[in-house]
Amino acid sequence: MSLLAxxxxxxxxxxxxxxxxxxxxxxxxxxxxxxxxxxxxxxTLSGIGPLILLVGERTTKxxxxxxxxxxxxxxxxxxxxxLLSVTTSLIRFCGTQKLRAFIGYELEARPVVGIEVTRVxxxxxxxxxAHGYVVRSIVANPSSQLIGVSILEGKEKDLGSEAxxxxxxxxxxxREKRRLGVPEGEANLNxxxxxTSPDATEEVLDSVLRTLIKAVGLExxxxxxxxxxxxxxxGRPDVEESTNCSAEPEISRMxxxxxxxxxxxxxxxxxxxxxxxxxxxxxxxxxxVEVVPTLSTVVEKQNTGSPFWxxxxxxxxxAVSEFTTCALSPKFSSAAIGIVSSIGIITVYLLALxxxxxxxxxxxxxxxVGYIGIVFGVTGAALLMNSxxxxxxxxxxxxxxxxxxxxxxMVVSVKxxxxxxxxxxxxxxxxxxxxxxxxxxxxxxxRKDRSxxxxxxxxxxxxxxxxxxxxxxxxxxxxxxxxxxCIFAAFARSVSNDLQPRFSEVKGMNIDKRCSSTGVIRTQMxxxxxxxxxxxxxxxxxxxxxxxxxxxxxxxxxxxxxxAKLAQxxxxxxxxxxxxxxxxxxxxxSPSLESTCTSSILVSFTGGILVSEGLxxxxxxxxxxxESKTSDLAAPSSLLARAIMRxxxxxxxxxxxxxxxxxxxxxxxxxxxxxxxxxxxxRNDMEDLQRNLHWPMFLINVAFFMGIFSIGEKNKELMDxxxxxxxxxxxxxxxxxEDVIRFLxxxxx
Numbered sequence: 116m117s118l119l120a121x122x123x124x125x126x127x128x129x130x131x132x133x134x135x136x137x138x139x140x141x142x143x144x145x146x147x148x149x150x151x152x153x154x155x156x157x158x159t160l161s162g163i164g165p166l167i168l169l170v171g172e173r174t175t176k177x178x179x180x181x182x183x184x185x186x187x188x189x190x191x192x193x194x195x196x197x198l199l200s201v202t203t204s205l206i207r208f209c210g211t212q213k214l215r216a217f218i219g220y221e222l223e224a225r226p227v228v229g230i231e232v233t234r235v236x237x238x239x240x241x242x243x244x245a246h247g248y249v250v251r252s253i254v255a256n257p258s259s260q261l262i263g264v265s266i267l268e269g270k271e272k273d274l275g276s277e278a279x280x281x282x283x284x285x286x287x288x289x290r291e292k293r294r295l296g297v298p299e300g301e302a303n304l305n306x307x308x309x310x311t312s313p314d315a316t317e318e319v320l321d322s323v324l325r326t327l328i329k330a331v332g333l334e335x336x337x338x339x340x341x342x343x344x345x346x347x348x349x350g351r352p353d354v355e356e357s358t359n360c361s362a363e364p365e366i367s368r369m370x371x372x373x374x375x376x377x378x379x380x381x382x383x384x385x386x387x388x389x390x391x392x393x394x395x396x397x398x399x400x401x402x403x404v405e406v407v408p409t410l411s412t413v414v415e416k417q418n419t420g421s422p423f424w425x426x427x428x429x430x431x432x433x434a435v436s437e438f439t440t441c442a443l444s445p446k447f448s449s450a451a452i453g454i455v456s457s458i459g460i461i462t463v464y465l466l467a468l469x470x471x472x473x474x475x476x477x478x479x480x481x482x483x484v485g486y487i488g489i490v491f492g493v494t495g496a497a498l499l500m501n502s503x504x505x506x507x508x509x510x511x512x513x514x515x516x517x518x519x520x521x522x523x524x525m526v527v528s529v530k531x532x533x534x535x536x537x538x539x540x541x542x543x544x545x546x547x548x549x550x551x552x553x554x555x556x557x558x559x560x561x562r563k564d565r566s567x568x569x570x571x572x573x574x575x576x577x578x579x580x581x582x583x584x585x586x587x588x589x590x591x592x593x594x595x596x597x598x599x600x601c602i603f604a605a606f607a608r609s610v611s612n613d614l615q616p617r618f619s620e621v622k623g624m625n626i627d628k629r630c631s632s633t634g635v636i637r638t639q640m641x642x643x644x645x646x647x648x649x650x651x652x653x654x655x656x657x658x659x660x661x662x663x664x665x666x667x668x669x670x671x672x673x674x675x676x677x678x679a680k681l682a683q684x685x686x687x688x689x690x691x692x693x694x695x696x697x698x699x700x701x702x703x704x705s706p707s708l709e710s711t712c713t714s715s716i717l718v719s720f721t722g723g724i725l726v727s728e729g730l731x732x733x734x735x736x737x738x739x740x741x742e743s744k745t746s747d748l749a750a751p752s753s754l755l756a757r758a759i760m761r762x763x764x765x766x767x768x769x770x771x772x773x774x775x776x777x778x779x780x781x782x783x784x785x786x787x788x789x790x791x792x793x794x795x796x797x798r799n800d801m802e803d804l805q806r807n808l809h810w811p812m813f814l815i816n817v818a819f820f821m822g823i824f825s826i827g828e829k830n831k832e833l834m835d836x837x838x839x840x841x842x843x844x845x846x847x848x849x850x851x852x853e854d855v856i857r858f859l860x861x862x863x864x
Contacts, residue, residue: 186453195490195601198493204231205568209560209564211565230251235251236554238557244527249435265552267281268427271423284509284510288304295505297554302507303433304433308427312424313653322424324347343699449608455604456601484578509553524621526626543619632760655762657757665747666753668841670848672749672751676837685860693818698818700716700822714742716739718755749841756804765789774858776854776855823837
């Protein structure tokens with residue numbers, strides 16, 4: 116038995132030894148060692164690769180903000196890094212209420228996400244400067260705001276055509292805004308044109324008038340414009356051609372038969388008198404205040420020997436952002452990145468198919484179909500978010516050339532009503548020589564957009580799931596290859612984007628951001644000049660963009676309206692106002708706008724501003740051209756007061772106008788005119804000018820209404836709008852007007 120047992124036990128012992136050695140690695144592995152199997156690495160890489168495609172939130176949103184067409188959208192879709200950001204941004208910006216609530220953004224305002232994924236810069240969005248860089252925000256009442264500015268300065272005659280081309284582009288921009296349904300008050304665009312000449316010859320005056328006429332869209336050959344030009348060329352029109360009185364052409368013969376407190380010799384003397392700007396008086400006070408110019412440090416004046424005029428044109432644009440000065444990425448580079456990325460990924464898929472002996476497995480089909488769905492889904496999402504915004508670009512004028520000295524920059528508009536600084540707003544500029552003035556407004560969400568966003572969102576989710584499962588089923592290097600291409604494409608897109616330039620303040624250059632005066636502020640102080648100095652043929656001509664005011668007439672404007680109604684019936688009073696004010700007026704329907712209630716106005720006057728010492732007048736003849744609603748002409752104080760702002764030299768006729776029965780009204784002193792009202796446009800808007808200047812501008816308003824009455828016989832709509840605005844008449848208004856007429860009849864200069 117022992118021998119038999121020994122025989123049977125020997126093989127068992129021999130077989131047991133190898134089993135113990137074979138189990139030893141498993142024992143060691145259970146202690147903590149890792150099996151370096153290629154299957155484990157491939158499983159890990161194939162799982163992590165497609166999941167990394169979901170990251171990249173910042174870079175993805177930056178690309179979405181840069182989307183301007185199919186090429187940029189396809190560049191992002193071909194290498195879909197940040198797929199999760201695309202999906203959530205689409206839901207937040209265009210999705211239904213339920214979808215937004217599902218991801219936790221039910222109560223989010225659209226401008227919040229709009230700032231992240233679009234270039235929106237208006238409609239509740241404002242821009243400010245932070246450490247020299249432009250930043251957008253949706254602060255309800257920002258303490259400061261950036262406004263885009265373009266300035267054209269010089270002395271050359273050809274600058275007029277440059278400015279007119281930009282004005283035409285601005286009017287086209289306004290028409291496009293109305294056509295696309297952008298609300299009034301969004302992306303405001305204002306411009307002002309200022310021309311001065313110390314000695315305006317006939318050639319200069321003719322060029323100035325043509326520029327002003329074309330700026331408001333009128334034809335120089337129209338009858339009213341021709342008469343206006345003749346009256347200014349003559350210095351003072353004949354009484355028969357006067358447009359400031361509704362009397363018959365035989366006014367000189369009629370006055371000789373009228374009973375008047377003054378003698379006929381006084382009337383004749385008054386008619387032969389020069390305009391108010393040339394009246395002399397021994398009571399003129401000469402101020403010791405000197406003119407202190409604040410000239411631009413950016414534009415150096417050319418020494419042309421015999422300058423034609425001093426020309427300034429400025430346009431402001433409320434809608435700016437960090438994309439205003441950034442150059443656009445070329446469409447070719449975006450398309451190239453997308454094409455190269457898609458070709459690279461398709462090549463990876465073909466190599467994976469080749470390794471599988473060209474047998475299309477379920478995994479490979481899911482991978483390819485998922486990628487195609489992602490490309491179409493991301494492209495559709497980017498284009499849909501871009502289409503939910505209205506983009507209107509203010510094109511550069513076609514004639515803009517290198518010889519014209521355009522200055523582009525921005526104005527830091529600071530809200531500080533307690534400040535008494537009226538020297539203007541700070542001007543900031545960058546090294547970028549141009550800027551893109553483009554308004555981007557978010558359209559209201561439509562049912563079609565919400566339905567399309569829901570469809571794209573579901574498609575993207577299903578496509579990603581299919582793509583993920585497909586990559587898990589094919590070779591691991593396919594995931595790594597696709598991930599590398601996506602990262603490379605994201606890097607190429609970031610390199611192709613231009614960096615935002617840094618802005619810095621330009622010292623010594625201040626801007627009238629409201630365009631209610633001269634644009635570039637040049638004079639901080641004004642002075643009185645001696646009346647014994649012979650007057651020159653200096654002119655101060657200005658043109659302004661359309662301003663919608665809708666301000667009701669003040670008491671002073673209502674009294675001026677009633678005074679004009681009474682004055683037009685008395686030829687002597689008509690001639691008196693012609694002498695004092697020198698008003699010439701043309702009002703024609705505006706041909707540049709679709710609205711029939713808008714008019715183009717040409718007006719010129721020489722003075723007649725009431726101050727406590729007498730009558731004040733700028734030393735230059737003032738010429739204005741602007742567009743306005745006909746109903747706004749019923750309250751002309753702020754419209755006409757723009758001509759007296761920033762006047763460096765003034766004349767004062769002391770004693771004139773003393774005792775005019777306007778009641779207990781405020782007329783500021785002449786020094787206040789020089790120190791404050793001539794420099795206050797940076798603090799006061801148009802409504803403030805109306806509220807504070809309606810009594811000082813009383814005589815000018817009377818002359819303006821008289822001019823409207825004289826030309827209103829052929830414009831019934833104008834008279835109806837004017838009468839409707841002054842429909843409410845108080846007994847006190849009529850009484851004051853009667854007292855004023857009685858005073859003027861006995862007034863002798």
